[in-house]
Amino acid sequence: xSFNYQGAPIYNPGSPDALGLSTWSLFGNALLATALFxxxxxxxxxxxxxxxxxxxxxxxxxxxxxxxxxxxxxTILGFVISYxxxxxxxxxxxxRRLWSQIVLGSRTxxxxxxxxxxxxxxxxAQALTDQQKEEYKAKTLxxxxxxxxxxxxxxxxVKHYLRGEDGIYYEDLYHLVKFLPKYPFPPTIPSSVDLDxxxxxSDGVPASPHSGHFHGSLTRxxxxxxxxxxxxxxxTPSLRVATFATEKTLHTDGRPQRGVKFxxxxxxxxxxMNPPKYxxxxxxxxxxxxxxxxxxxxxxxxxxxxxxxxxxxxxxMRSQHLYNIPLEISLYLGSYVSALQSRKVVDAPTTTVLLxxxxxxxxxxxxxxxxxxxxxxxxxxxxxxxVTVVYCLALPFQVWLTLKWVTIPATVxxxxxxxxxxxxGEEIENPFGYDKNDLNMDHFVHNIIRKELRAIMAMPAPDxxxxxxxxxxxxxxxxxxxxxxxxxxxxVQRGVPKIRNALRVQ
Numbered sequence: 001x002s003f004n005y006q007g008a009p010i011y012n013p014g015s016p017d018a019l020g021l022s023t024w025s026l027f028g029n030a031l032l033a034t035a036l037f038x039x040x041x042x043x044x045x046x047x048x049x050x051x052x053x054x055x056x057x058x059x060x061x062x063x064x065x066x067x068x069x070x071x072x073x074x075t076i077l078g079f080v081i082s083y084x085x086x087x088x089x090x091x092x093x094x095x096r097r098l099w100s101q102i103v104l105g106s107r108t109x110x111x112x113x114x115x116x117x118x119x120x121x122x123x124x125a126q127a128l129t130d131q132q133k134e135e136y137k138a139k140t141l142x143x144x145x146x147x148x149x150x151x152x153x154x155x156x157x158v159k160h161y162l163r164g165e166d167g168i169y170y171e172d173l174y175h176l177v178k179f180l181p182k183y184p185f186p187p188t189i190p191s192s193v194d195l196d197x198x199x200x201x202s203d204g205v206p207a208s209p210h211s212g213h214f215h216g217s218l219t220r221x222x223x224x225x226x227x228x229x230x231x232x233x234x235x236t237p238s239l240r241v242a243t244f245a246t247e248k249t250l251h252t253d254g255r256p257q258r259g260v261k262f263x264x265x266x267x268x269x270x271x272x273m274n275p276p277k278y279x280x281x282x283x284x285x286x287x288x289x290x291x292x293x294x295x296x297x298x299x300x301x302x303x304x305x306x307x308x309x310x311x312x313x314x315x316x317m318r319s320q321h322l323y324n325i326p327l328e329i330s331l332y333l334g335s336y337v338s339a340l341q342s343r344k345v346v347d348a349p350t351t352t353v354l355l356x357x358x359x360x361x362x363x364x365x366x367x368x369x370x371x372x373x374x375x376x377x378x379x380x381x382x383x384x385x386x387v388t389v390v391y392c393l394a395l396p397f398q399v400w401l402t403l404k405w406v407t408i409p410a411t412v413x414x415x416x417x418x419x420x421x422x423x424x425g426e427e428i429e430n431p432f433g434y435d436k437n438d439l440n441m442d443h444f445v446h447n448i449i450r451k452e453l454r455a456i457m458a459m460p461a462p463d464x465x466x467x468x469x470x471x472x473x474x475x476x477x478x479x480x481x482x483x484x485x486x487x488x489x490x491x492v493q494r495g496v497p498k499i500r501n502a503l504r505v506q
Contacts, residue, residue: 275434
């Protein structure tokens with residue numbers, strides 16, 4: 001891991017080295033993401049079941065049925081499973097569309113700030129000295145750079161937020177937001193546990209942010225003096241230690257209090273990509289323990305359950321102790337626009353674009369929250385599974401008369417088709433994890449948003465009086481009949497009538 005001159009990390013999330021993975025590891029991860037891995041135990045069961053049925057019928061027991069039900073129920077079941085898979089893919093596609101909306105909002109906001117906010121955003125009624133003018137220009141440039149960095153921070157925070165990774169102590173986020181004061185936001189998406197008794201007053205009204213019972217303050221995994229909070233997707237329950245702050249100078253989530261600054265001592269940060277490793281609990285039948293013996297992907301003592309299945313469950317079934325950092329960042333973006341309005345340094349259309357872009361970013365965040373916390377109804381999912389199981393159980397009895405011993409591979413193949421679509425639909429209905437089937441949010445954040453924002457800020461606002469009159473722009477009025485190379489300065493000397501004539505013959 002290397003760092004740029006600002007102290008921010010530089011890495012390529014798309015490279016195998018970013019996760020320390022070899023080619024074989026990548027191939028293994030791709031194989032584990034297939035539907036075959038998700039339903040192999042189901043195929044073994046139906047293979048054994050069809051074998052038993054075939055042996056019993058072959059030995060003289062007349063259990064074969066007429067294949068009429070295959071056509072009727074098979075067609076209906078195919079439509080229902082297709083609808084289930086389509087619904088999951090719509091959620092996946094909606095997540096991708098909302099991330100495109102974040103990319104568009106970041107591009108629009110950064111372009112508007114960098115090009116349309118004047119070089120001096122500190123107007124003064126009095127005459128300024130040259131030194132004061134340069135100071136105000138420097139302040140304006142710092143403001144622009146800081147607010148564009150917050151656009152990147154917003155996208156990075158959304159990525160961690162959707163993965164259920166608490167806090168700001170990540171290599172791609174900490175350096176962008178460590179200086180911001182904390183907003184006392186309550187959790188936005190508590191999901192299955194809306195409000196517990198500790199977050200209600202005696203009369204049943206949600207507690208005030210200033211109350212000790214308010215669930216917006218982190219009570220779970222409160223850091224001891226000098227310790228950092230643990231992300232919910234961290235592979236081990238141990239806390240990392242930093243020696244630069246104490247509990248008196250930190251909020252309960254480890255962020256600085258108003259007016260309190262961090263020391264410049266090195267901070268032990270979590271990687272930008274921290275995928276949980278596969279564990280025994282990711283394999284059937286142990287994967288059933290994640291839902292039945294744990295609560296929201298956590299042990300009863302509060303420690304994280306190992307495995308990717310548990311990590312996704314922690315991200316979906318939100319704890320009531322999670323802060324909405326992207327929403328906090330949007331308030332600071334809005335405060336910058338408010339400051340420009342109060343200084344009266346930008347016109348109304350520019351302000352409208354900036355405010356509309358912030359609304360666009362928050363709208364995308366809200367849509368992503370909706371996808372994350374709105375699973376397919378349980379009654380629908382369990383009924384579909386039961387109907388599919390019954391159909392596959394009855395299949396060997398109906399195809400024996402036609403296929404004989406080929407019934408065994410035919411049943412396994414049919415089971416793979418039906419259950420493969422079911423498990424694939426369940427896999428992509430929450431597309432915000434680290435699996436191959438999930439959206440590549442690290443690519444959106446680091447390879448698109450980060451690089452484009454850096455490119456926008458790499459140069460001052462282009463001046464059309466410079467680039468439009470470049471000597472290289474010598475084919476302004478070239479036509480099919482002539483390719484006369486004339487520089488813009490020479491066209492100025494020729495005058496408007498000559499330019500008009502050249503436009504007519506093009």
